[in-house]
Amino acid sequence: xxxxxxxxxxxxxxxxxxxxxxxxxxxxxxxxxxxxxxxxxxxxxxxxxxxxxxxxxxxxxxxxxxxxxxxxxxxxxxxxxxxxxxxxxxxxxxxxxxxxxxxxxxxxxxxxxxxxxxxxxxxxxxxxxxxxxxxxxxxxxxxxxxxxxxxxxxxxxxxxxxxxxxxx
Numbered sequence: 248x249x250x251x252x253x254x255x256x257x258x259x260x261x262x263x264x265x266x267x268x269x270x271x272x273x274x275x276x277x278x279x280x281x282x283x284x285x286x287x288x289x290x291x292x293x294x295x296x297x298x299x300x301x302x303x304x305x306x307x308x309x310x311x312x313x314x315x316x317x318x319x320x321x322x323x324x325x326x327x328x329x330x331x332x333x334x335x336x337x338x339x340x341x342x343x344x345x346x347x348x349x350x351x352x353x354x355x356x357x358x359x360x361x362x363x364x365x366x367x368x369x370x371x372x373x374x375x376x377x378x379x380x381x382x383x384x385x386x387x388x389x390x391x392x393x394x395x396x397x398x399x400x401x402x403x404x405x406x407x408x409x410x411x412x413x414x415x
Contacts, residue, residue, distance in 0.1 A: 250275060251324045252343060256308045257317035261352040263413045268365045269322040271330035279304050280318060283330070285392035287399055288361065291406045295414040316413060317352060319343060321368045331393055332364035342372045349379050358382050359409055362389030385409050 250269050257264075267280070274282040281288035284300075289307065293299020298310035311318055326339035349355060360366035366386045388397050388405040397405075407414075 248272075248327060249324060249339075250322075250327050252320040252322055253278070253280060255317060255319040255343070255348055256280070256311060257319075257348070257352055258312045258315070259351055260315055260354060261312075261317040262315040262354055262356050263359060263410070264317045264319065264348075264352070264355050264357070265359045265361060266365045266369060267318075267320045267361045268332045268368060269320050269325055269327065269335060273330075280308075281390065283392065287390040287392075287402050290399070291390060291403050294403055295407060295410060314414065315354075316410075317348070317355065319348065321365050321373065332362070332391075335364075340368070340372065342368070342376075345373050345377060346379065349377075349382075355382055357413070358384045360384065360386045362386070362391060362394065364389075 252269060270280065271283055274280060276282070289298070289300040292307070292311070293302070296310055296314050298307040302310070321342055322335070323341045323343040325341065326336040328334050360369065363386060366384070387409045388394065388402040390402060
């Protein structure tokens with residue numbers, strides 16, 4: 248199935264950028280980032296900045312923007328069967344317009360990856376195309392329910408440590 252990313256969530260004063268890989272089937276159906284109820288993203292963000300899954304979606308996005316955190320995916324579109332990043336067809340990947348985003352948000356100080364696939368795709372497909380200043384990057388534990396090897400408490404601890412200077 249051809250999957251398409253959502254527009255980025257940001258304000259021009261963003262200091263941090265959180266990158267996923269590509270919306271899954273439930274997110275595409277709901278037209279919301281991390282709409283899969285078993286994904287730990289919104290519960291973790293709820294603990295860190297008070298934008299949990301019980302809050303209306305638009306308010307969660309507004310809370311991220313207020314905290315100067317941008318949200319996007321590495322892939323603009325790709326072909327994938329099911330929800331797993333491992334099922335993305337590499338030849339079908341088109342990456343998002345990161346030069347455009349960084350021009351709109353020149354104050355981004357750090358990029359956070361929601362898991363290894365987002366980081367690997369960014370490093371391989373985006374980083375070599377950028378002429379911009381280097382931005383420090385940090386991989387955070389995947390919030391995907393498919394990454395069951397790490398319990399929620401450990402995922403939360405990893406995100407809390409990684410985002411500490413941005414959510415303090």
